Amino acid sequence: MQQLDFDPAVVLNKLDDDLTLSYVDGVLSLRHQDQSFQSLAIDFCSPQFLYRLKRAAHEQLVKACRIKNxxxxxxxxxxxxxxxxxxxLQTVGFKVTAYERHPLLAALIADALTRxxxxxxxxxxxxxDATTVFQSGDFDVIYLDPMFPDSKKSARVKKDMAILQQLHQHTSDDSHELFKAAWQASCQRLVVKRPQKSATLSDAKPTFQINGKTCRFDVYQRA
Known part of the structure; x- marks a missing residue:
């Protein structure tokens, strides 16, 4: 943890009794004591993700966040x-600052970045908490993906995402409050990722929307 510039006490304090933080073969991962659950690790160099990066310019996410000229x-x-x-977004030329509130997830990301x-x-x-810098004026675009795994999905998905769901089980869904704070920020554009059939996070009508197969991007042009 110290090699990743994380305080071990802060990270381990968020570790449930049935979870183990492991470092095996150069990869940091979260493992559940129930071996039927898939461990959680982040890999930006997997073949599947590298393929996405090669085609990143065509991603709906990029189209939603890019500002013309x-x-x-x-x-x-x-x-x-x-x-x-x-x-x-970083791969296609954005200058990205990413905030993660959960210390365990942040540690997994930090480990993936070293590889x-x-x-x-x-x-x-x-x-x-990213809301502390919303008013800094240092960002052209604020991107929100208030990810709360759906416990109603299939058993297979639940197994794959079980650890991620567990990390969020004590976290309240403050996505509406997050949107309100971002709405007040000094930025040109606010982009919100939503499940395809979900309502918008606000009564404010998006400037435009970009739809994908399972999700959509609500884009609010601020300036």
């Missing part, structure tokens, strides 16, 4: 989660 867009990913969206190729620029990872 503007390069090196400063983007705040306020809800980093597994860090994949932040990595995609990316030397020729790839990592995004800036911060642990904590």
């Amino acid at each position: 503007q390069s090196k867009i400063r983007l705040l990913d306020a809800t980093a989660g597994l860090g994949r969206d932040a990595m995609i 990316i190729p030397a020729d790839r620029e990592p995004f800036d990872l911060q642990i904590g």
